[in-house]
Amino acid sequence: MTMWGWVLFACAAAYALKLSGYLLPRSVLDQPFVPSLAGALTVGLLSSLVVSNTVSKGQAVVLDSRLFGLAAAALALKVKAPYIVVVLVGGLATAAGRWAGLP
Amino acid sequence: MPRLNLTPAVRSGLSISAAVGLYGISIGALGVAAGLSVAQTCALSLLMFTGGSQFAFVGVIAGGGTGASALAAATLLGLRNGVYAMQLEAMLRPSARLKPVFAHFTIDESMANATAQSEPDEQKRGFWTAGLGIYLAWNTFTLVGALAGDAMGDPARWGLDGAASAAFLGLLWPRLHGRDPIAIAVVCAAATILFIPLTPPGIPIIIAAAVAAGVWAVQQRTATQ
Secondary structure (H helix, E strand, O other): OOHHHHHHHHHHHHHHHHHHHHHOOHHHHOOOOHHHHHHHHHHHHHHHHHHHHHHEEOOEEOOOOHHHHHHHHHHHHHOOOOHHHHHHHHHHHHHHHHHOOOO | OOOOOOOHHHHHHHHHHHHHHHOHHHHHHHHHHOOOOHHHHHHHHHHHOOHHHHHHHHHHHHOOOOHHHHHHHHHHHHHHHHHHHHHHHHHHOOOOOOHHHHHHOOOHHHHHHHHOOOOHHHHHHHHHHHHHHHHHHHHHHHHHHHHHHHHHOOHHHHOHHHHHHHHHHHHHHHHOOOHHHHHHHHHHHHHHHHHOOOOOOOHHHHHHHHHHHHHHHHHHHHHHO
8 A cells, every 4th residue: 555545544544533432322421420420531531641741752751841841830720820821831841941951 | 793702711722722733843844754745744634633643653654664553553542532532422412413523623632621611612612622723723833844844843842742731731720629530630640650651652541531430430339328
């Protein structure tokens, strides 16, 4: 298969995965426990995204300037800064660490 | 004249779009460096539109891997989008006609920005602002990166990777009141760190979802006793 073939095949597979979750039968989703479980999954997924975006590099756990970004963002959230400020502070603190020569 | 209503979900969606969209520069530059054409690199952003899978696909090709192994790596990383879709299906209840459209814009950030809101209309606004905003920015900057190549330098130097961590923390934070959600967050964070070295990228997030469901089940049982 040509490279174009593989590119399009991989795109189709990614789309099929995204679509699959929307095809769950409504009868499953109408169970009374679903909202509570969905809330728990949200917290779990967000927590996992925070951690993997902060310390993963491929399959390695790496501690680098992203930790400064996360700590600075936590401080900004603690003082109830607006969301955009939290994101900016996170980026700036990470960049500052790298400018200081840290990984 | 209709006024753009800057609700919290719209604000956070736009902030995420700016930070994450700029990262498209790196997938553009890496795609061309790996030997893909500008059109193939842009096709990945337009049609695959899920950053992790795109980096995996390009990474395998850059390392001299075959198209088949690039496909496998990208697909493994895309599994979590299926979990997100279930979550969004439960919360947003899109009409049958719109499901194929929702599917395309189902990514880490749109799921996160939708599910972090508590009111149904805000959840929908959160999904679309992040989904469409990132789509526009991601594709624009993929093209810029593919054309400019390595001249742009590494976006990590500008701290964009740290901004992504901050963006997800900002969405998690308001949900951390009470013992139960904090327990779920801590256990899922620990499970993620544990499984990063043991499983391919993208899988620890799916494991964390399963762990969250497990902790939730224990909490439900304890609550009814």
